[in-house]
Amino acid sequence: MTEEKAAPRKRRGSGRATIHDVARLAQVGSITVSRYLKQPSQVSGELGARIAQAVKELHYVPNLVAGGLASTHSRVVGMVIPNISGPIFANTIESFSDTLSAHGYQLLLASSYFSQEQEENAVRAFLGWSPAALVVTGPFHSKATETMLTQAQIPVVETWDYRPRRKPIQVGFSNLDVGQQQARYLLDQGYRRIAFVQNSVPGDLSALDRRDGYLEAMAEAGLQPWTFVPTEPAPFDAGRQAFEALALRKRGRAEAIIFANDNLAAGALLAGQRAGVPIPQQCALMGFGDYAISPLLLPSLTTIRPPARAIGEIAALRILEALGVVASDTPPAKARLNRLACDVIARESA
Amino acid sequence: MTEEKAAPRKRRGSGRATIHDVARLAQVGSITVSRYLKQPSQVSGELGARIAQAVKELHYVPNLVAGGLASTHSRVVGMVIPNISGPIFANTIESFSDTLSAHGYQLLLASSYFSQEQEENAVRAFLGWSPAALVVTGPFHSKATETMLTQAQIPVVETWDYRPRRKPIQVGFSNLDVGQQQARYLLDQGYRRIAFVQNSVPGDLSALDRRDGYLEAMAEAGLQPWTFVPTEPAPFDAGRQAFEALALRKRGRAEAIIFANDNLAAGALLAGQRAGVPIPQQCALMGFGDYAISPLLLPSLTTIRPPARAIGEIAALRILEALGVVASDTPPAKARLNRLACDVIARESA
DNA sequence: TTGTACGCGTTATCAC
C-alpha cells in the first residue's frame, strides 16, 4: 500500500508541474508558494529559498488559466484595431504591447478592418477570457458592442479619438480639430480653393470627423467647401482619381487638396508627377498620417503626424493605473493628459 | 426560508452569467448547454431553441478561462515576432491572426526586438496560458527557449526561415537561398564587383544567412566577396554610411550593392541622389523586403519580396491541421508546401 | 439524447 505517492496518477492534467508539486518538493503549503510568487516579502527567507529551488528544479510555470479562473480576472488585455499591417496603427500596438508586458500583462489582438461586426465578434471573444481591460479604436461601435463594453466591469479605453463626453477612457486626439488644423494651415499659406478628399473605405468614420473640421474652418473663413469621394477602392488609385477630378480639370481647379490619409495623397502626388503638374505651385497636397513613404516622395508630402506611439503607451498606462498596478498621475490633470496633439509636418507639397 | 434562490449569493464570481444560469433558465442540464454550444446537432431542436433563447436573454458569453482549465488547453495561440511595427512582419501577423480567428482561436502577441532574452520571456509567459500552439520567428533561440518549446506538448511553428532538419514545423524560406538569388541576379545583369551590407541591428541572424548565400554565390563565380558592416544604428543612416564607404570611394568602387533590407537600401539610394551618383549606371542597389517605400523611390528599388502574408496564413493552417481543426493537406507534400519562394522584384535600381 | 459526479490548478477566506 505504498501507492499513495508513487502511484502513476491518472489525472487529466497537462502533465506540467503544478503549484502542488512545488509545494510538496519544498515541503510547504501550496498557498505559501502562491504567496511567494506574488509577494516574496510575505514569506520567510528560508521557505522562500526552498520554494525558489523547487520552482527551478521542476521548471514550474504558473498556470495562468487556473489563476484567472480562481481570481476571476486574468492578466490579458484585449485590443481591437482596424488593421495591423497598415502604416498607422502598428506603432500603437507595439508601444501598447511593450508597456503592458513590462508589467506582466499580455496582449490579445484582433483586427476589425473598420467593420463594426468584426469588432463585435472580437470583443465577444475577448470577454470570454475575462480580460483585465479592453481597448478599442474610436467611438463608433455596434449597439451590442456598446452594451458589452458597458457591462464588462473592467477598464475600457477608446483610442485614436477624443470625445470628452464619452464614458470609456479616451486616449487620442480630436479628429475634428485636426481637420480644422489642416484647413487653417493651408489657409495660412494663402490657398483659398481648398478641397477635401474622403477615404474610399466606408468604415473610416474618423476621417469624416476630419472632413467636418475642414468644413467648419472653411465656413469660418467664408469660403465654399469642396469635398470629393473617390470610388476606386485601392488608395493610390483613389488618390489619382481625386487628383484628376480636382486638379486636372480645365476650369475652377483646386489650389490645394487635403486627403483623408497619406496613401491617397501619395497617389495624387504620383499622378501629378506623371501629368507634369508642378506641386505645390499649381496644386498643393496635404495628407494625414505621416506614413513612412511621405518624407521620401518628390516633392515630400506635407501631412499631419498623429501620436501613434504615445496613444499606445498612454492607453496602457491608464489601464495599469485603473488596475492599481502603477501609481496614477495627478488625477485632476489626467483627462487633459489623454488628449494628445497632432503635429503639422510641413514639407514641400504644401 | 425562501432564501434558497433569491439569496444574494456571496460568490467570488465575476457576476457574469454562467452556463448554469443558462441551464436553469432553459430548464436543462448545464452539460446540455455546453454540448449545444459546441455541436448543436447533438441536441434536440426543442431544447436547442430554449437554450438559444436563454443565451440571448442573459447575454451569456462562455468563460474561456474555465473552459481552458477544464480541458487543459485553451484556444489561444502565442506568437513572438521581432517587431510589430516594422514593415516586414505586420503582414504575417495580420494574415496569421485572421486565419486563426476565422476558426475561433485568438492571438497572443509579443515582440522580441531580435533579443533572445525577450523571446524567452514571452514564450514563458505564453506557456502559462496553456496555448494551443506557439509560433516563433526563425530558428535562433536561447537554450531555455529551446527546452520550453520542446517540452511543451503542443504544435510549434518556426516562421520566416526554412531548415529541413529542425523538428518544429518550418514555414518560410531559406535565407541562404535568397542570398544566392540576390547575388546571381546581379551577376546575370553583368555586375562583378558586388558588395553586401549587413544590418546594424545585431540580432538579425537571418540577414547573416543571406550574406552567407551571397558569399557562396560569389565563390562559385570565382569573384572576391566584399561585406560591409555599418555602425550607424538607424537604418537610413546606416545605408548612407555604407553607400559612402562602398560607392563614393575614389578607386575600386562597388558596381552593385546588396543590402540586408530595403530601409538600408533606401538610405543608400537617397545618399546617391544627393551626391548626384547615377543609379544604377554607376552603382546598382538591391534590397530585401519590398517595403512600401521601395516602388516609390526614384529610381525605384530592385528587391526581394518575401511571402509575408503566405507565411502567416500557412503557419496558421499548419497549426489548425495539427490541432485537428481543419483537414490536412496531402501529408507527403506538406513539408514541401511549407517551403516558400521569394520573388526578385526587378525595378530600376539594379 | 440527457444528466450526475468530479477534477482541472489556482486564489480568497478564514483560522492558527
Place this chain on the structure above:
DNA sequence: GTGATAACGCGTACAA
C-alpha cells in the same frame, strides 16, 4: 508567517 478548505466555471467520463 503559514496552512486547510472551499470556491472559480466548465468539460470529461460515465451512467441512465
